[in-house]
Amino acid sequence: MKKIRVTARIDVKNEFVIKGIHLEGLRKVGDPNLLAKKYYEEGIDEIIFMDAVAAYYDRNSLSHIIEKACKEVFIPITVGGGLRTIDDINQALKAGADKVAINTKAIQNPEFIAEASKIFGSQCIVASIVAKKINSNQWEAYIDNGREATGLDIVEWAKRLEGLGAGEIMLTSLDMEGTKKGFDTELYEAVQDVVSIPIIASGGMGNIKHAVELLSNYKIDAIATASVIHYNIDTIKNIKQAFIDNNIKVRM
């Protein structure tokens, strides 16, 4: 049985870790490198750095943060936000990232995912999907860090991304993001059976129970934590211990 990955999602704006609600109303919570190092030492399995405003300004500005992080953090690092060209991906990987997360550019030009996964390998390409519920059992994809609707159906889009060569899907619920009210379990239920690549569930985790409930009932490979650890609601160690207690396999 595969182990669930507990990832720390660190959204960055102008050098600061920020956290909003529904990806808006961003509030500063600390220094990205200090937090990354702290989470690494506490046993996080993976770090995801997202440039929260990059898509808007068309560029990713995290290179120096990644470079610094890689000197102290020896676990996989994903970087996302504003990556628009093969050269952008190259830059992120050169800075030390292991994977890149791509949303806006993939929707504007789906072939970009195919091209990128051919060059860098599927394992390197995380398709980031931001989903907003529009009906019961229907979600729409958003771009530009949750600012703009696209009309794309999430289930169809997820299938297509796998076909294009994405290696993983980071699926963020815009409705639950930052609310600490729990994951949008219906969203993961809708997507879990249509793709066979790993799914990272992101958005809504406010306590350990939320994660246990999601992982006990749905075929999810990884969870993204932000508020819980940024605001010291609980510790990485406690999260993992709770998983073990509930027969969810995890690295200790």
Place this chain on the structure above:
Amino acid sequence: MKISIIDYEIGNVKSIKNALKKIGVESILTNDRKTILSSDGLILPGVGAFAHGMNNLQKYGLQEIINDFVNTKKPFMGICLGMQMLMEESEEFGITKGLGLIEGKVIKLPVQKTNYEKSPHVSWNEIVKNKITWKDTILGDIPEQSDMYFVHSFVASPMNEENILSTTEYYDYKFCSAVKKDNIYGCQFHPEKSGKMGLNIIQNFVNLCKERKNV
């Protein structure tokens, strides 16, 4: 102490360099014959497609340099694709010849494509002993069942059991996750991305290089 990392324009070498630096060892990224042969240890990194990796090794004439280095009996370690290329051939996108340093081939991780068995295998997973001891190898002081970080869809399948240093289970399928043959080592997982336990493996490799240097 001089450790070289093979530069053939494949993979995230920065993290291996950083990991070595973290344990106090400076390394050189190079494809220069003299530099490589005068090193105390050599690391072959790599991610991505097998054929692409082999093509790039050939482009820089590295196959011969690697062979010559291996013949010096100094420690040599392949990581991920770098381990797979130690084998004789791979079935990824048709048959491609490998370095042929260890007998066996590279095969696709045989997962049935149901929702519970996903490929690529992207996960932390446990390494366990096979039939040979870990003593005096890169896994020397590593507790059994330690978790390492894996990202791959293909696996090396050595012909001889005595070359299998560790195995890992992916659902019901047991595959070779580390190899050893004399001074040649390989790991399918990424020690440079496997937290503190991974750093210990790199430290063990460096220790083997030191011991060899002092002989």
